[in-house]
Amino acid sequence: MNPFCSIPVCDLLPQQPPFRFVDVLEDYTDGAARIRFTPDEGKNLLMEDGCLSAVGLMEHMAQCSAVRSGYVNRFVLNLPVKIGYIGQFRKLRFTRLPKAGETLETTVFLREQVNNISLVDAEVRIGGELIATASLKSALKED
């Protein structure tokens, strides 16, 4: 059993259903986090024509970055999970949109961290096929 799968994502980011677009943190190694998500029309907003919409895919990538930060804050630095904002998306590309029921496996790689701002590259795969990439910057809310 992968130990990461026992951490509910609700302990790692404050977003709530139906606006939660991540299911499980699968792995965290050297600043990179791998997250799994299966979009579900009954559970998620931002669905369209049986697929996760383009902005739903963007929100999924942003929440993967939030899960990464949440894991580091909670389990490495021993800090509470904080609210985060998306600051910037760059070079968003996608070849197709995920269908409801398909499982996304997304890896976010930390590229730079300055105080509460982190820059990550995200890669979204379905069954090994790379379907989307983007660079994104997010900021955690200061208390």
Next chain:
Amino acid sequence: MLEGILYRVVSRADNAATVCLLPESSIYKAHFPAYPVTPGVTLVQMALELMGRKLTGARDIKFIVPVQPAADGPELRYSWSYKDDTTADVMLCLADGTLCAKMTLSVQ
């Protein structure tokens, strides 16, 4: 997808529109509990719906200030222009003129 759920259109012109956010939207209860902030991606979706386009990618999207419906007043002004058939520049401002977001979107 979001009209009537997160916003309603107040006025519309050729390359601009004013929308009113709906503070009672269920999205604000989830994002975040006790701290409602308009999710950045929904600001992108509103632009797409107002332009009548679909997103195919994006070169750059900057979210400059968080949009909190209760604190900032719910009215948002969108304006856009097309660089070519598939590239749109979008600006989003609060009613007082504060720039909230700037986007260069690939659309179809």
